[in-house]
Amino acid sequence: MSDEDPYSVPALVRGLTLLQAFSPQSPEQTMTQLAKTLGITRSAVFRTVHTLVQEGFLLPVRDGRTYRLGPAVLRVSYGYLASRELLEVAQKPLEAFRDSQDWSGHLGVLDGRHVLYLIRLAASDGLSSLVHVGSRLPATLTAMGRVLLTQKTEPQIRRLLDGQPKAAVEKAISAWQEDCKSPSVIHNGSFETGLCSVAAPIYDMSGDIVAAISATKQTDAVPASVERDILKTARMISRAMGWKAPEAWTGPP
Template sequence: MGKHPDDTAALSELLTGQTDRYLVPGLVRGLAVLLAFSPERPQLSLRELADALGVTRSAVFRIAYTLTELGFLTHQPETRSYMLGPSVLRLGYGYLASRDLVQVALPHLEALRDRTGWSAHLGVLEGKDVVYLLRVPTRQGLASIVHVGSRLPAYATTMGRILLAHLSEDEVIALYRDTPLSGAGPRAVSDLPALLAQLRQDRARGFVVHIGGFQAGVASAAAALRDVSGNVVAAINISAASTLTDQGEIDQEIVPQLLSSADLLSQALGYAAPATG
């Protein structure tokens, strides 16, 4: 077939008079639903989705229900509408990791490492884990339990927490409703209400810092990265032996460097911060 339709109308037309026996109509319609959303239309009702696909509401309901169960859509009961879910972002992470994101991040993390003397990392949220895409170690080679490809529990790590903080509370509840929060670090929260309260503070602060929170003897700080659409797509963190620093140094010297690098890297990914004043 060799076609790569990139919008809902093109995918719907693909099914008209289609004789390719290898084509899966249900999959095509599911992808068409996802492509119906855009920055201009972030929420769509069943009727709007049905109109976009040219199918009945009952048909699009089954598609939307399936995509919601899989995390590709989220249902908003108060408006009876749907929005794209976290699984859509996770599909893009592999592409970003193998191409632009890591390449763009590397010089920024090297500069951050050189300015602070701390190891620097890049990671993304994948389900309940933070996945490390890039590690820039210190010249001194601080021992670390992480490497590229490592998966750590998001709620117990600085990068994971700042990424979770930018999800809606409904999304966080859906992730952790049936998950015991224990055994993931000496200072990690132990229940969902405490996690939600912690994430509210993280979101308001705009960064996460902890000393010995996940790995004993290690201080860490993290901030989120945004893309051209303003979406949080990844996070960076820096870490060092806690014996080499204290809370005052982190707040006064390390965090400003971290936030400056996060801003520059977000700009490199196309993000333009809203004008203030």
């Protein structure tokens, strides 16, 4: 940490540095060892250790004389590892879909009231994808975003859209009610005139929707074959993420 950086939070940097002191070679650390790592006194490191224990990032062992990383570290790292796994699992099936149908393929996740695009595979016409990786678009106005909102309850969606015009919120709720009844969401020029999209959910092993994929093309309507194949692709990716379809699932065979 630079002493000249006015935006750094010393206590946070101290806590992060402390967590990095643990390694496969040194899975357990005493208060004295941690103080030495941070270059401060044992009494000064006490509050940092106490806070990390309270939040679950450290776990006292051996009658509290030593510490090791706690379960909260796993929860934080899981989000990073899961997102990397998702991208690696989804890339090839989505590429195969793009190549067979020549529709642009995308993968996105919910980011507040927006959908964040993590994969973009352009079709051969170069005109069927108006977004780039890292783009954020309003969830209620995109096919992928509407798919991702089906994991929310109505009160959650209303809170998410708090501050939006009442008419827009009610329109979003009406669309959500219909979207929850269907395995896919189709947009025919709803976001951009002449641009059609169809999206389907990606499930993880717990059955939660963790992402969505979509197909987009400049055309008049979404053919049944494209909808069928995007659903099949979504199911393939979900299976690779550990999902098992329930018996009552109504998606593609």
